[in-house]
Amino acid sequence: xxxxxxxxxxxxxxxxxxVLTAVLGVLAFAVVNTYTAYTDMVVxxxxxxxxxxxxxxxxxxxxxxxxxxxxxxxLTRSPGFLTEFENYYETGGDTxxxxxxxxYMLSQKRGVKRIYLLDKNGDVMYQYNDYPFLEVFDxxxxxxxxxxxxxxxxxxxxxxxSPQHYGLTLVNDVIHGSESLGTVVIVIDLEQVYEEYLAxxxxxxxxxxxxxxxxxxxxxxPNAKLLTFNPFRQIxxxxxxxQYKGLNELLTRQYSQEEGTAIYRDYSNGIxxxxxxxxxxxxxxxxxxxxxxxxxxxxxxxxxxxxxxVGQFGMLVAAILFxxxxxxxxxxxxxxxxxxxxxxxxxxKDINHTLKELxxxxxxxxxxxxxxxxxxxxxxxxxxxxxLLTPIxxxxxxxxxxxxxxxxxxxxxxxxxxxxxxxxxIVEQLLPFSRRETDSTAYGPxxxxxxxxxxxxxxxxILPSNIRLEKGYKDIHATVYGSATQLHQVLLNLCSNAVQxxxxxxGTLTVQAEKISADALPANYHPAVASxxxxxxxxxxxxxxxxxxxxHIFDAFFTTKAAGEGTGLGLSVVQxxxxxxxxxxxxxxxxxxxxxxxxxxxxxxxxxxxxRPAAPGxxxxxxxxxxxxxxxDDEERVxxxxxxxxxxxxxxxxxxxxxEEALDAFLASPTRWQLALVDGTMxxxxxxxxxxxxxxxxxxxxxxxxxxxxxxxAVQMQQEGxxxxxxxxxxxxxxxxxxxGKLLAGESDLTTV
Numbered sequence: 001x002x003x004x005x006x007x008x009x010x011x012x013x014x015x016x017x018x019v020l021t022a023v024l025g026v027l028a029f030a031v032v033n034t035y036t037a038y039t040d041m042v043v044x045x046x047x048x049x050x051x052x053x054x055x056x057x058x059x060x061x062x063x064x065x066x067x068x069x070x071x072x073x074x075l076t077r078s079p080g081f082l083t084e085f086e087n088y089y090e091t092g093g094d095t096x097x098x099x100x101x102x103x104y105m106l107s108q109k110r111g112v113k114r115i116y117l118l119d120k121n122g123d124v125m126y127q128y129n130d131y132p133f134l135e136v137f138d139x140x141x142x143x144x145x146x147x148x149x150x151x152x153x154x155x156x157x158x159x160x161x162s163p164q165h166y167g168l169t170l171v172n173d174v175i176h177g178s179e180s181l182g183t184v185v186i187v188i189d190l191e192q193v194y195e196e197y198l199a200x201x202x203x204x205x206x207x208x209x210x211x212x213x214x215x216x217x218x219x220x221x222p223n224a225k226l227l228t229f230n231p232f233r234q235i236x237x238x239x240x241x242x243q244y245k246g247l248n249e250l251l252t253r254q255y256s257q258e259e260g261t262a263i264y265r266d267y268s269n270g271i272x273x274x275x276x277x278x279x280x281x282x283x284x285x286x287x288x289x290x291x292x293x294x295x296x297x298x299x300x301x302x303x304x305x306x307x308x309x310v311g312q313f314g315m316l317v318a319a320i321l322f323x324x325x326x327x328x329x330x331x332x333x334x335x336x337x338x339x340x341x342x343x344x345x346x347x348x349k350d351i352n353h354t355l356k357e358l359x360x361x362x363x364x365x366x367x368x369x370x371x372x373x374x375x376x377x378x379x380x381x382x383x384x385x386x387x388l389l390t391p392i393x394x395x396x397x398x399x400x401x402x403x404x405x406x407x408x409x410x411x412x413x414x415x416x417x418x419x420x421x422x423x424x425x426i427v428e429q430l431l432p433f434s435r436r437e438t439d440s441t442a443y444g445p446x447x448x449x450x451x452x453x454x455x456x457x458x459x460x461x462i463l464p465s466n467i468r469l470e471k472g473y474k475d476i477h478a479t480v481y482g483s484a485t486q487l488h489q490v491l492l493n494l495c496s497n498a499v500q501x502x503x504x505x506x507g508t509l510t511v512q513a514e515k516i517s518a519d520a521l522p523a524n525y526h527p528a529v530a531s532x533x534x535x536x537x538x539x540x541x542x543x544x545x546x547x548x549x550x551x552h553i554f555d556a557f558f559t560t561k562a563a564g565e566g567t568g569l570g571l572s573v574v575q576x577x578x579x580x581x582x583x584x585x586x587x588x589x590x591x592x593x594x595x596x597x598x599x600x601x602x603x604x605x606x607x608x609x610x611x612r613p614a615a616p617g618x619x620x621x622x623x624x625x626x627x628x629x630x631x632x633d634d635e636e637r638v639x640x641x642x643x644x645x646x647x648x649x650x651x652x653x654x655x656x657x658x659x660e661e662a663l664d665a666f667l668a669s670p671t672r673w674q675l676a677l678v679d680g681t682m683x684x685x686x687x688x689x690x691x692x693x694x695x696x697x698x699x700x701x702x703x704x705x706x707x708x709x710x711x712x713x714a715v716q717m718q719q720e721g722x723x724x725x726x727x728x729x730x731x732x733x734x735x736x737x738x739x740x741g742k743l744l745a746g747e748s749d750l751t752t753v
Contacts, residue, residue: 027329035310041340042343043302046302048280049347049351050280051259051280054209054295057211057282057295060198061193061198061211061286061291064193065170065287069172069286072170072186074576076184078100080100080581080582081097083443084100089181096582100580101126103582104579105130108130111189111192112130113129113130114187116142116144117184118147119148120181120182122144122148122183142159142185147171155286155289157169165191165227166190166219171184172185178718208295209296210226210294210296211292212291212294213292214289215230215232216231219291232251246263254292254294258283259281260281261278261280261281262280262281263277264276277299279296390637390638390641392416392420392423393417393420393731394645394731395641396416396417397417398733399413444482445606445607446481448487448534449475449476449477451491455495455511456495459492459511466507467502468508469508470508470509470511470512471512473536476514478515478534478603480603481604481606487581490574491536493573494538495538498538500542501594501595502541502542505542507542507594510539511536511537511538512536514535515535515603518533533583533602533603534601534603536599536601537598544589544592549589553587554571554575578601585600629646629676629740630656630672631656631677632678632679632690633657633678634659635679642655643655660685673701675704675743676702676704678691680708680709680711687714688723702724704723704725704739704740704743705718705726710726727739
């Protein structure tokens with residue numbers, strides 16, 4: 001202490017100044033480093049937030065476009081639509097086709113504004129415009145003729161409706177068997193899609209969501225002036241001039257990576273002023289088409305936020321330094337942590353909002369996966385039941401032919417055969433749940449009064465004593481074009497739901513039907529032509545439904561029943577069946593009073609064919625050539641049945657129930673057999689793979705595939721000539737033997753029986 005007092009005053013001041021300078025330098029160095037680290041942290045957080053937003057937008061667009069492609073595929077693969085398309089070429093009538101198109105348009109979400117139905121030559125058969133209508137534009141931009149000639153399905157092209165307005169076409173080739181009947185093209189308003197699905201995800205009030213097509217042209221942007229802008233085409237020297245280096249690097253990464261983030265300087269060729277941007281991008285891939293989604297935030301917005309917070313913090317630090325000095329470092333750290341917590345809370349809040357949007361999109365994917373699972377299960381059930389039905393129908397038909405109508409047991413065997421045929425129709429109702437095949441139930445004129453009588457008779461047998469049935473459909477004389485089996489399914493489902501709604505307290509179940517004119521239809525349904533309709537009313541006096549429940553009753557997997565008591569598929573299937581019949585359904589309900597379902601179906605002038613008992617038919621002609629046939633089927637019942645009948649028809653049949661053993665025997669003597677009958681689904685070999693292997697050894701081998709459902713590879717092989725015929729199980733033995741005779745005689749045509 002004494003020595004310090006001996007230091008000259010000038011030196012003392014110098015030392016104090018030196019220490020203060022060092023402290024200030026350290027503080028300045030710490031402040032600069034802290035500011036830099038804080039800036040980097042905020043920028044990284046914003047980039048991650050933008051990346052989550054870009055992913056959400058990409059997923060939303062992908063689900064929307066995939067859903068539209070799936071919906072139009074369901075329309076064009078429905079049996080009613082395909083039947084009416086064929087009738088159009090035979091009779092020239094397109095009334096039912098128009099009704100299918102209108103039903104499809106009324107069931108769509110926002111964005112689908114126009115639909116074109118083209119014939120084989122690419123000429124427009126029918127065009128439907130949704131309200132509000134699109135502005136007038138040059139329809140040559142749609143390339144309708146090119147789509148019809150190409151026979152393709154999927155995303156068509158993005159075209160310009162007006163200088164700041166884009167549209168998108170989706171295309172589906174209508175195929176029945178191996179023949180193209182025509183093309184369906186829908187037009188989607190991308191501006192409406194942006195406002196409906198993307199605008200709600202915009203980043204606060206300062207950021208933008210941008211969508212570019214595969215060529216780099218902006219097709220969705222909140223600033224209409226930037227639509228159609230393409231930096232590759234409109235910025236000269238993009239890949240050479242230094243001022244465009246950051247933008248060029250971003251574009252290069254965007255078109256080579258699935259997703260990423262970047263900071264760059266944006267140029268729009270004078271449309272908007274240049275500006276530094278923080279961006280994140282994510283690629284959307286649908287049907288071999290890639291779009292690029294970017295979430296962009298001006299760097300100045302983030303910088304202003306940082307500067308404002310740091311400026312306030314700096315003033316506080318200066319005040320603390322002035323008053324407390326040494327305590328500034330501790331207070332600075334505390335304040336910094338507080339600011340970080342606030343930023344993280346705001347960031348988590350934004351993330352939570354984005355995750356909610358993602359959750360909604362993910363639920364749609366989960367429902368689609370459930371449908372795929374049901375499809376796989378349905379395919380397996382159909383395969384097993386068809387293997388059981390093949391010998392039942394075959395033996396009953398065989399025994400009935402052997403007995404003849406004069407036998408006292410002929411009618412009994414006919415009952416067995418008809419019951420098996422009915423079981424076959426019921427099994428076919430499982431096929432719509434499989435992606436491999438559409439519903440193959442026969443369509444034709446149906447007496448609706450007879451359907452109602454059968455269903456109410458069945459329902460009355462199971463009604464509890466406290467529920468009364470009222471009927472009102474006598475002498476309506478209404479004929480509809482469709483599937484009687486599916487109409488039974490619709491009415492029994494509605495009656496079953498009504499009975500369940502009245503369990504416990506009882507009530508009245510009402511089933512009524514009446515003919516109405518097109519003018520009496522609900523205002524939200526506009527048929528393509530003013531034909532007559534029949535309205536079926538199914539009502540109950542049960543518990544009723546709330547408006548929230550009523551809004552979701554036709555959604556797949558929606559149910560109000562306890563776990564394990566319902567799948568939520570009943571009313572969804574009902575609605576799909578009615579759409580395929582050119583009709584629709586309405587529901588009304590009041591809590592505590594009951595529910596009412598109104599089914600509308602177009603009537604037809606076609607007469608219902610009178611029912612006739614199945615004729616015994618002429619006996620199958622015996623074969624005298626003794627040509628050897630190779631039969632491969634893992635189901636022993638089916639193999640035994642076919643061998644017995646074919647042997648009786650004069651053929652030599654070698655049977656294998658193991659595909660590998662059959663292949664080994666064939667490879668040992670490839671020319672022994674002239675024809676092979678092969679099951680489509682076997683444990684060790686698919687039927688198509690086995691046929692392909694055998695044909696590679698003996699190209700002259702005739703091949704028939706027997707299957708419960710036709711897969712794409714089988715159709716492809718039939719078109720290539722590797723499969724001569726495809727027979728659906730249960731087999732029609734008469735047609736089978738006729739085809740075998742033709743193939744062994746050198747005749748062949750490509751059909752599916």
